[in-house]
Amino acid sequence: MLKNKKILLGITGSIAAYKTAALVRLLIKAGAEVKIVMTPAAMNFVSALTLSTLSKNQVLSDLAENNSWSNHVMLGRWADVMLVAPLSCNTLAKMAHGICDNLFTAVYLSATCPVIAVPAMDEDMWHHASTKNNLQIIQGFGNAVIPVENGELASGLTGDGRMAEPETILKRLEAFFFGQNQLLEKKILVTAGPTYEALDPVRFIGNHSSGKMGIAIAAECKKRGAVVTLILGPSGEEIPAGLQVIRVKSAEEMFNACMSVFDHTDIAVMSAAVADYTPVNIATDKIKKSEDIFSVELKKTKDILKHLGTIKKEGQLLAGFALETTDERNNALKKLAEKNADLIVLNSLNDSGAGFSGDTNKITIFDKNGGEQHFDTKSKKEVAVDIVNTIIHLYYA
Incomplete structure (x- = not known):
């Protein structure tokens, strides 16, 4: 050895x-x-x-x-x-x-x-x-x-x-x-970070995701021999060497980037915090402050995880994330079933040390076979190890 x-x-x-x-x-x-x-x-x-x-x-x-x-x-x-x-x-x-x-x-x-x-x-x-x-x-x-x-x-x-x-x-x-060598030459897709949905040339709808969790997962997969494509929304985090990185901003761009590589992917980990809605109309010029009340009409973005779940082939593994604030377990299990995912990583904003931007996370992993694993609060690098270990176990089961 x-x-x-x-x-x-x-x-x-x-x-x-x-x-x-x-x-x-x-x-x-x-x-x-x-x-x-x-x-x-x-x-x-x-x-x-x-x-x-x-x-x-x-x-x-x-x-x-x-x-x-x-x-x-x-x-x-x-x-x-x-x-x-x-x-x-x-x-x-x-x-x-x-x-x-x-x-x-x-x-x-x-x-x-x-x-x-x-x-x-x-x-x-x-x-x-x-x-x-x-x-x-x-x-x-x-x-x-x-x-x-x-x-x-x-x-x-x-x-x-x-x-x-x-x-x-x-x-x-x-x-x-x-x-x-557990993932040697396996082609792995990881999404990370937020998406920014433009309102006008200077404003956007976004969230607080830093991309740290997804980047840590991508790095852990690379360490185990995989060929990793990281599709990354707006993030200032340092990217480890050896990753193939596709930079995107909007949910639509992330969807298109995923579609461009998913067909040739063995494992896909959707950890990005993709916006659920995007403006119907984007102003061509900066919106001026005028009205006391200003309304924005929104439309649903494409559900990347659900779409990949409908087109995944035998032998492909699809993992998603669920960030919840209420009824966490039931919402995660519902997402696992509705998206046709192989596993869902749940984290709750109610747990200390979990959520966006920080250096730690606390997760529970549910898989399609009924498995349920609870993990203590750890650094995101350690959490990435737990997630990748679980993915490997399920992939080779």
Whole structure:
């Protein structure tokens, strides 16, 4: 599973660093190529000579050594994944707050590859509020965390804080690389953001959608090997590299863009907040303030999800979203049936941490087979993982 995979192992200052010799041996035996970068504190716990012998690569710890510069940028670009094991409480805080004071943190902050962290610390440190906060921060950045285990600690206590065993880490890495290929070459359409329905050359009817949720879903699909087309309404959010992006403004433009690619799509995820109505007439000039009461005649926009539900072919999967404020569950189930969707992602404006613009969401997923999954409030990147996992499970069922 790890044959020819490039793994950059970051080792920080924890007594659990002694386990990294066994971890490197397992990685090499699994066929991986391993390069190692250590913090100065880590070198107090495990020998660089031992690790360089096992990895067959020079272990790096200084930004400059013997008049030679360690290229931290290229290290982070070389790797398929950066594995931080063990991750100490101190280095966790640096990762969370962007402190760059050694080679390891320089590599981490410039890495373009996924990062998997394996914490190790004493129980009281592990349960401290600042540690929990820092873990949430780095997970919000998109980093994965392999949980600590319960057992004997260096302090002599028994409790939470042990670094996961090398065999456990190896299995998680294998699952990570397998997960990257679950959607390999699948063509996926994702819509995101709002639509703006013009009233005149300067005004429009719109909503507060930022596009963050849909962009996160598109990025997660891309990470798992898919060829992703993102149809994006007006949004100022940063777009991850590697996505094919079609920019639109109105509901009509979004409908036409979806129709242009849907026939060749394996999976479609309709997460955009498309306007239900659009003005019948659009003024050619700016509307002046004159009347005390001003009325606008509206007409229904084309129902993109429903139309795709009527034309989808066998083998295509269609997912929709339902943002509700009342009778949420029944409205979501009604939408699932009426739109002929395979699954509906429900979020409610009544739930704290859910809805437009924010960085978190809370969802429930209903599928055509009667499945109902409830998820806690999470970052939108984590929610995207839950949604994509559910889509994959249903697609291959």
